[in-house]
Amino acid sequence: MASQWKELMQYRSLGISLARRDFKVRYAQTMLGTLWALIQPLLSLAVLFLVFQRALQADTQGIPFLSYTLSGLIFWGFFNYNLSQGAASLIQARSMLQKIYFPRILLVLSKSLVASIDLIFVLILFVFVAFADAHFTLLSMGSFVAALFMSFFASQGLALWFAALSLRFRDLQQIIPFFAQMLFFLSPIAYSPELWQSALHEKFQIFLYLNPMMGILEIWRAGIFELGFSANSSGIGLSIVFSLLLFLSGWIYFQKVERKMADLL
Template sequence: MPKTIIDANRSILSLDLGELLKYKDLFYTLSYRDFKVKYAQTFLGFAWAFIQPFMTLVVFALVFSRGLQINTGGIPYTLFASCGLASWTYFSSVMGQAGASIIGAQGMVQKIYFPRLVIPLSKAVVGLIDFGIALLVIVILMLFYQFPPSANLVFLPFFIIMAMIASLGVGIWLSALTIRYRDFQHVIPFLLRFGMFFTPVAYPANLLIKRMPDWAAIIYYLNPVAGIIDGFRWSILGSEPPGMLAYISFGVIILLFTTSLFYFKKVERIIADIV
């Protein structure tokens, strides 16, 4: 019979990520449960995954394309915005759900032992479903506008992985912080509501960067999603390639993800006591 030893004195420098593999069945179960619950008891059900991004694209097209007449370099605006929206929607979805995941599962956390990291990680899988639908919408728009994919498409998996790491990094940090400071339950919706307008979702990043001093441009690209969106558009649509500033975003992503794992491990030993 397998034996599980829980050592409260284990160093936080020991992540022991291999332990997650022993609980892969729980990981799959939580992911499947979250997917079923997301659209349960709704009249339109799974159709909401298409309706929400479609309505956002309509608003963007009316405000930014018709109203502000933003130059997208010959790319149809709806197609241009859909690439940014796909990246942001995945990031915001995983960040929001992972951030509140431990509090939402406090009943299970207090009763049984399992790696608590399984809970926020499962949110990334559910987010991939909506992300896949967003990519399907992009394909449909490309067929509608007869816009061929870029030769840079081979780099798309890299930016998808970076989007997953970025959303998990922020989500794991927030899930750990929310345990101690419940104020973050109110901070997360605030960040998501205003964060989209400080991210190049509906407009090209160079529209702002060329009007900013160097220090402001660096601060702008501290946003981890900024570089990801530049990469998405470049790999799918062949727009301007990510500049040197995008590497700031990628560096922030790695830093957030790495530090989030260590901080979560530090808090994990007392989660059941304070949740």
């Protein structure tokens, strides 16, 4: 991986160019342009408020619903964009891959640069809302960094797996939106993680943390809202280890497939 990372550094300008192109294409010919980076989470927030707060009255660990849910949407948006766009990146760039050489993994990794821009927009919105609710602390921004790295490793790991496997099994491109939607509802974005924990026997609760978003959101909220962990340390540890394993195994498998990628396309 060290030698492969060195090659990626040599092509870093290409990665930045790919990210810039994706960002421009995403908001090209739209009347509101980059404002959609704020409008989309606001619309999601409105729907989640109606469903989980008004209809279901979901518990949010004593934190006002808007602040709590926005804190979840920050990392869900980053995770979901990396997964959905990264998984489809090879299929979308078929003609480019057949003509020139560059590290193919750049197509997947560059999606994180675009996702980071959207994350910054939502983070700014969250800061304003959280300060208004008086439930926010800047004393533990280390939790933000830890959650960001976990989000990167988990989402990119899944994207690498899906992107490589999609070359052999094109049906996966139809499954990915459903998979992402399933993860969204299984993740405690607009409700407390205790909702799922109370529904399972204690010895099975740890398996909830095979969903990386469980650990990501708990680490982030434990720092930013000064909440304790609702799970034991083994659950959080499992989420961290699983995120790293997803990335490492996805990287290895992607490199293995890369040698015959042109033939598979």
